[in-house]
Amino acid sequence: MILMASGTEKEPSIGMPQLxxxxxxxxxxxxxxxxxxxxxxxxxxxxPRMETTLTNRRKIIEEDxxxxxxFRDKAVEIEKTLNLELESAREKANEILRAAKDQVKSNSLEALSEIDLKIDEMVDKASENILLIKKKANKDIQALSKKLAPDIVKAILPKNIK
Incomplete structure (x- = not known):
């Protein structure tokens, strides 16, 4: 046991010193x-450090x-511009296609009219050639008829008739 300078002795505590x-x-x-x-x-x-950190995080989040x-607004604007340009390109393509169809149609009509004219010319020439051939054939037939007529008459008629 420990003795104090005062000479009094303390009792040892039993249990937890906190109690x-x-x-x-x-x-x-x-x-x-x-x-x-x-x-x-x-x-x-x-x-203060936590508040600073939280403030910085809020600021970064708000900025983001x-x-x-x-970026979303720019994307929407770009999408609108792109849609307008796409629509314009479609219209131009349709105009070009329409113009090409019209030109092909007019070219084909011109070609058909030229072909019709050539066919008409050929038909006219063929008709003229046919008429010439008919005239020549008629002349040949008449000439041949004139040559053959006396021989035919002689062959048909008896020889006694004069």
Whole structure:
């Protein structure tokens, strides 16, 4: 046992020293000092850093959201422009196609009319050639008839008739 300088001897405490009510006032004081110091450290050091971090995160998130909205607006604008240009290109393509069809149609009509004219010319020439051939055939028939007529008459008629 430990003897104190005063000469009084203390009883040894049984159990947990934290539950010893003889030094409870001292423990309560240091607990309050410790909690106040932890509170001050948290209040002065930790919370401002956390607020700064949270503020920076909010700022970054807001900037990202704003940037995303701007990109979305630009994308919508680009899509509208693209749709207008696409529609314009379709209209131009349809006009070119229509013009090509019209030109092909007019070219084919011109070609058909030229072919019709050539056919008409050929038919006219063929008709003229047929008429010439008919006239020549008629002349040949008449000439041959004139030559053969006396011989035919002689062959048909008896020889006694004169």
């Amino acid at each position: 010893d009510f003889s030094n409870f006032d001292n423990q309560a004081f240091w607990l309050i000092v410790f909690l106040i110091s932890v509170f001050i450290v948290i209040k002065v050091l930790v919370i 959201i704003q940037e995303a909205e701007e």
